[in-house]
Amino acid sequence: MSKKQNMAIDFHDNMILLTRKYLKRKIMCPETKFRHHVKERVHILDLLKRTVENGESNSALLIGPRGCGKTTLINSVLKELSSLKSFKDEALVVNLHGLVHTDDRLALKDTTRQMQLENAVGDKVFGTFAENLSFLLECLKSGDKTQSKPVIFILDEFDLFCAHRNQTLLYNLFDVAQSAQAPICVLGITCRLDVIELLEKRVKSRFSHRQIFLFPGDTSGSDQPTSAFDDRLKLFQHLLSLPDDENVNETDQQYEDCKMNPQFGARWNEYIKSLTENMTMVNFLKRMYQLDVSERSFRNFLALVISSLSEKHPKLEVNDFVEANKFFHQDDKVLTLQGLSVLELCLIIAMKHQTEIYDDEPLNFEMVLNRYVKFANQNSSIQTVQRPVIMKAFEHIKNLELIQPVGGPNTRVEKEHQLYKFSLGWQQIADAVKNYPELPTEVSQWAVSSLQ
């Protein structure tokens, strides 16, 4: 850190709270600005434009891993289109989501509601599935290219629609898109790369085989070609910056209640910019980027960092980032082990020895008990406890799912003889033993030696 950043910024208390609020909103709320994938975006924009303006029917699938901005892309396209007069007056957008509309009946009801057809009154839809379907198809089929409103169907989680019975909805939507009826555009959004294989052959034949792939780390949208990591740095700077003199008027309406002082914003931004030139910070971000390229998890991480701002802590240090990153890479199993009692930890160690010696064979209570009792008898400092107490500890371990029953839990075997698989790594146990507060030395020695 150079001296320059240590200049006394008068961190007004209220300012910091406002900053926190503003930045959190900026990070957590999805923007409809889309930065990359220019080619793909133009492709989709053209499709929708042609549907609305020329009455062509189309279908396309947008495919990419989770968190790479598929929905953001669609939103930004729709936002851009909604400024067109023709689109605003003519197009209907129907949003369906595979997790919400789990079968064709629900999807159809919602489609009817969103298209506001005659059998929908308010947001109630009347009639049975068959009636609704025939009514909807009737409406779509009686339309033609010149006179009907174009309808845009957006199917999120498209692969879940493939699991519906007979894929009726998909068949009918694609069929309308293939024949000279009302102009519709079917956009599917999915993260399965092999989604085409899930379609039945008659549905697949009607789909127009436009697959648009989105992969993260594509920086074709920026002005000068940069590496993927530089783009991440830019994003980092963009997400943490406040409005300053230049763009104080560009702030959206959603930030209206956070009126920022532009001088303060300018100083803050300068500080953030210096962070991106700081070597330790850059290396740290690089390491993070190598683990996870998705933008969404990065935003979550930044939100966590921002939460640490307060009146007492008005500045973001590199250390804050490192601390926040620890939250993301904790081994929760080790933490679970550290919360066990000494007896339970002893049982875990006994299980570890058992699986080590017998090479991942399944174990039952009797074996573990045997091993533990041997150990307890050799060391006078370890109290011998009753068998039921040990059983209780064993059951507690089972309930934490540190051991998994083999062959189903409901087989008719007594508790003591039910076989389990041990599901912890040696390293995790070693870590837990090392960090356990006030563990008797015998136990820690026993954990290291495996020949008992």
Added chain:
Amino acid sequence: MSTIQATIPFNIRKKSSKTTSFYGIKEKAVTEDFSNAALRQIPELKYTPRVKKIVTLTSSDSDSDADVENSAITKRSVKYSRKRNTTDKVSTPKKNNTDGKSDHSCGNGATPPKQKKIEESFSPSTPSSMLGLLDLECVVEDVEKTQAKRLLKSSKFQSARKALHSSVSANLPGREKELTELREFISHRLKNFSSGSLYVSGPPGTGKTASLSKIMLEPEFKAAFKVIYINCTAIKSAGAIYAKIVEDLGLNLAKTEKANRSTLEKYLKSKHQMLLLVLDEIDQLTTRSQSVLYTIFEWPSKEGSKLVLVGIANALDLTDRILPRLQARCELRPKLMHFAPYSKQQIVNIITERLEEANVSDVLNKVAVQMLAAKVAAISGDIRKALDISRRVIEIAEAQRVAQVLQPCNDNGSNIAGSPRKQQEIPQEKSVGLKEVVMVLNSVYGGAQNINNEESIFPLQQKLLLCSLMLILNKGKNKDLTIGMLHEVYKKVCKKRNIHIVDMSEFVSLCSLVETRGVLRIVGKKEPRLSKVHLLWDQEELGGALQDKTMMSEILNDASCL
């Protein structure tokens, strides 16, 4: 140019365009307010996470999921006045009220005729009662379109795209034989006033529905028959088909399936006009006992039923596989007709003909069309695919303002990693494999003199698939093979011959296409790659069907591919 459909007129619940009170979705600007959450620790605001929020268009009332929640929470429906409905312009998605004549005069300010205002205690009639009063065409909201804009925009490319859209065209090149056969079948029944049944099969995209639509539109049949066309995918369950037919015949609808069935049977016994019943995607009607299909296929054999039944589906052996009892009685046995996949030449004809109709035949050059057709014909012979790809080619050409489609370019409009087939729409440079593919395909389907009279010829890629399968069964040790393993061997076979290799997802669809011919049985459809493949045919029989002894024997003697 339009497809056949029975237009059902619907009664329209009229709505004044000036309604001020309306039961509906409560419009609410969704803003997350974190302000108090940060300052105070009392979580007064219940933050409900939403699944997703698409940008709500400013014009339409937002239909986001949040509103659904809202309306669920507020049990009382909230009165509010819509901004949109106060204008006189017809811009609501409500169908405007065209007074029974369905005239789409949609000038500015043409308000639909007003009806009584809807009172607040308006209890909506159920569609069953609304559908019962069939007296109006049901039309999606009309929109005023200025023709001038149209004319300005119509370029060569656009008319080409329009011509290549997969809507049915007036004439069907490459299906003349099937059309004459269909005509003969139907007119023969028409002369004798007798009944008959026909089962049409073929892979998707081979023009089955289009041919039948064309037949149904012909005036001689239209006059003589009462034509009913039903697509069985639009039906909720197999039993509901009766109700649908009853409805289309204009008889009284009964409550139960049984009653509807007896209604129909009574109708068939009585004196009536000849009936042509076309059931598309008939395999949707399969039930456990197959009672529905049996019933339908038995109708033509009844006394004086005067019914011509046509069933359409993909599977070649549907009638043998699921309707074995039909074989027992001669008069029940349906006549079979198979639509083979389109050959390359047929695809070329179709594309060029469509372009010529639109007077834009110079948009695509000959070589491009040939190559495209060869590719599609080798894989599935699906005309929809060919038309889609050609439309894509035109789009890309339009984007580059290049009328010459076959020019090397690096901007392919989309990154199609999943289908190498399309990457070669516009060959980057003359790759070796490509030339080979065209050569091999030309030797197999060598244009016009080779359009053979064999119905049962397989496309090239399907042949390769079957040969790989036979190779594994003959030489391999593992008899229990999956699609994934078969694809591995197939890739090696193709590589040896310098033939373009289709990727996994395309391969899975190839397998399912071969399955419809009854050659294979694929078990376990959950995970396509892991589903098992069983050969149903005899090896010799398959060898006879493949008709390409040299290639087959070459592959079968090449154990190094395993």
